Structures are given as structure tokens and as C-alpha cells.
Amino acid sequence: MPRFEAQKSPMITYQIRQYQDSDHERVVDVFTKGGEEYIPSTFRxxxxxxxxxxxxxxxxxxxxxxxxxxxxxxxxxxxxxxxxRLLAGQPWKEYVAKCLQTDMADITKSYLNVHGACFWVAESGGQVVGTVGARPVKDPPLGRKQLQLFRLSVSSQHRRQGIAKALARTVVQFARDQGYSDVVLETSTLQQGAMTLYLGMGFKKTGQYFISMVWRLVDIYFIQLSYSFPSA
Incomplete structure (x- = not known):
């Protein structure tokens, strides 16, 4: 099972490694709490x-x-x-439920068994504290080979310690090693921390849209970002 060098900071030691089936319960918990924590800020x-x-x-x-x-x-x-308050919570609950019923239902099948895809976790103290996945874009623009970043989430107790950036960098390095021309992703206008992280890493905004009528009602749209390798 591939493992990556442990990362250290004055506050925490963690390692990023490939997902295992035994991680599933904790991965779902981190992802679900990460999505639903935006409900109060959406209400405001x-x-x-x-x-x-x-x-x-x-x-x-x-x-x-x-x-x-x-x-x-x-x-x-x-x-x-x-x-x-109910309206503010609805889009996030629907989003989390949809993810848990699709790719997150069987992560091994959705990511590890797909050529050119992978799913990683950040582990600290023997516990999964962060997640990220990546899969190839099915219909990329002509002449491009794109990898899409999915499900980046870090538990609230382990933020501001570089874990999210390390997970995102893992995806970028994987894309570079696999010969992709771009890494693409989507995030919402409400996720300002994520936007700051991605823009600071060199991602560029390429578009924005409402993913459904519910999101339009709460006036939150999704932003499309792309990181292109110089040699592409």
C-alpha cells in the first residue's frame, strides 16, 4: 500500500496515504461533517x-x-x-446525500479501481482526519487530459495546520506523474477558505454556475477552477 512521507508541524504530525476499505466509516464522517458545517453560514x-x-x-x-x-x-x-433555516440546510444535505449514494458509497470501486484515479486520506494519531479524491474527466476539451479533484475535507479539529494544502498538493503531484495536462475542481462561493487555498496554489477561475434551483434560491453558485502544467 503506497504511503507518503509524514508531514510535521509544531502542532501535529500526520501522513498522507492511499485509502483503505477500513477507512470508510471515518472518511464518511469527516466528509459529512465537513459539508454540513456550512449550513449555519449559509443561513447567515x-x-x-x-x-x-x-x-x-x-x-x-x-x-x-x-x-x-x-x-x-x-x-x-x-x-x-x-x-x-430549513432552506439553508437543504442544498448541503442534498449534496452530501448524493455523494454518499454515488462515488462515496464504494470508494475503492469509484476511485482505486479506475485507471488514472486515486483517493487519499490524511492520518494523524492513527485516525483519518482528512480526505481527497481524484478521477479523470470523461470528456475533457480537445487536446487536454484532465484530472478532477473531489471530496477535499479536513476535520474541524485539524485545520490551519497545512493538511488541506498537503492533500491538494498530493493530487497535483499525482496528476503531474500521470501525465495530465490540468487539474480541475469546483467549489462554492461560500467556501472562501478553499478558494484562498486553491488560488494560492496557482489555480485559475474558469467559470461559475448554479448546480440546481435550490442553490439558486440561496444565491450560492459553484466556481470552476483549473491548474495547468506549464509543459501541457
Whole structure:
């Protein structure tokens, strides 16, 4: 089983190695918590949207004018906030569920058994604390051979210690060794830490889009990024 040299910092020692089937439960846990932790920040984002502010002010005010009841208006605000909280959580829950039902259901089959693909974990203290996968793009632009980075996640207790960058670099080095011309990936506008990491590594923005109507409702779009090797 391929292993990589252990990385050290004043706070943590970790190693990046290829995924094993015995890692699956912990990998799913790290990935799921990593995705769902964006729900609170999505809720705050939704609350600041102009249309949301208009809704929170306009509907209760209309109730006061029609019924004359401030109590009904206050209850309305609480109900609206609850509905907005549910709306903020829906896209992330759907995203995580879709991943767990597709490639994350059988990582060995989806990555390790695919030519030109791989899945790695970061391990610290005998425990998986980070994940990343990569698979070849099925229909790349003419003349390009592209590898797509997937499922980069680090447990909240092990962040700001260089693990995410080391995992991303592992994918870039793998792509270089396998003769790919580009590494491509997608991240959301809400994931500013990820954006800073990728742009700092030399990735360039190539496009953006809403992946579904639910994401459009919360006004969060996905950004496409690409890292091209000079010799490509």
C-alpha cells in the first residue's frame, strides 16, 4: 500500500496515504461533517439577501395592517426564520446525500479501481482526519487530459495546520506523474477558505454556475477552477 512521507508541524504530525476499505466509516464522517458545517453560514448568507430582508419586513407588516395584531407578526417572523433555516440546510444535505449514494458509497470501486484515479486520506494519531479524491474527466476539451479533484475535507479539529494544502498538493503531484495536462475542481462561493487555498496554489477561475434551483434560491453558485502544467 503506497504511503507518503509524514508531514510535521509544531502542532501535529500526520501522513498522507492511499485509502483503505477500513477507512470508510471515518472518511464518511469527516466528509459529512465537513459539508454540513456550512449550513449555519449559509443561513447567515440567506438572511442578508435583499429579498430575504424584504420578506422578513414586508410579510409581518402586512399582517399588522390587515389584522392589527403585533403578536401575529412576531409569530410570523419566527415561522419565516425557521423556514429559511430549513432552506439553508437543504442544498448541503442534498449534496452530501448524493455523494454518499454515488462515488462515496464504494470508494475503492469509484476511485482505486479506475485507471488514472486515486483517493487519499490524511492520518494523524492513527485516525483519518482528512480526505481527497481524484478521477479523470470523461470528456475533457480537445487536446487536454484532465484530472478532477473531489471530496477535499479536513476535520474541524485539524485545520490551519497545512493538511488541506498537503492533500491538494498530493493530487497535483499525482496528476503531474500521470501525465495530465490540468487539474480541475469546483467549489462554492461560500467556501472562501478553499478558494484562498486553491488560488494560492496557482489555480485559475474558469467559470461559475448554479448546480440546481435550490442553490439558486440561496444565491450560492459553484466556481470552476483549473491548474495547468506549464509543459501541457
Amino acid at each position: 448568507h440567506v438572511l442578508l439577501l435583499p429579498r430575504t430582508l424584504l420578506l422578513l419586513l414586508g410579510v409581518p407588516l402586512a399582517l399588522v395592517l390587515v389584522s392589527g395584531s403585533w403578536l401575529l407578526a412576531v409569530i410570523c417572523i419566527f415561522v419565516l426564520l425557521l423556514l429559511l
